Amino acid sequence: MEYEFAGTFALRGGYKFNYDFDGITLGAGIKHNLEGVGLSVDYSYGSMGTYLGNVQRLSLGVIIP
Numbered sequence: 001m002e003y004e005f006a007g008t009f010a011l012r013g014g015y016k017f018n019y020d021f022d023g024i025t026l027g028a029g030i031k032h033n034l035e036g037v038g039l040s041v042d043y044s045y046g047s048m049g050t051y052l053g054n055v056q057r058l059s060l061g062v063i064i065p
Contacts, residue, residue, distance in 0.1 A: 007031065012044070021049035031063070038063030 004010040010029040016022040027044035040061040048055050 021051045023047040023049065036065065038065070 001014060002010055002012045008031055010031075012025070012027040012029070014025045016025065023046075025044065025046045027042060029040060029042040031038060031040045033039075040059075040063060042057075042059045042061070044057045046055045046057075
């Protein structure tokens with residue numbers, strides 16, 4: 001599931017069913033235009049069970065029109 005506010009801020013959440021290790025996932029993202037080039041920052045958290053524990057990801061993106 002994702003909720004986006006004003007095309008700038010997004011909140012995400014989900015759950016993976018029928019997986020041995022994966023479970024809940026959460027995340028957030030921000031988009032911003034800087035002199036005609038779009039920039040994005042996304043963060044996510046995932047529960048990978050006892051095998052990998054909690055996994056966190058951070059991604060940076062450039063959106064070229």
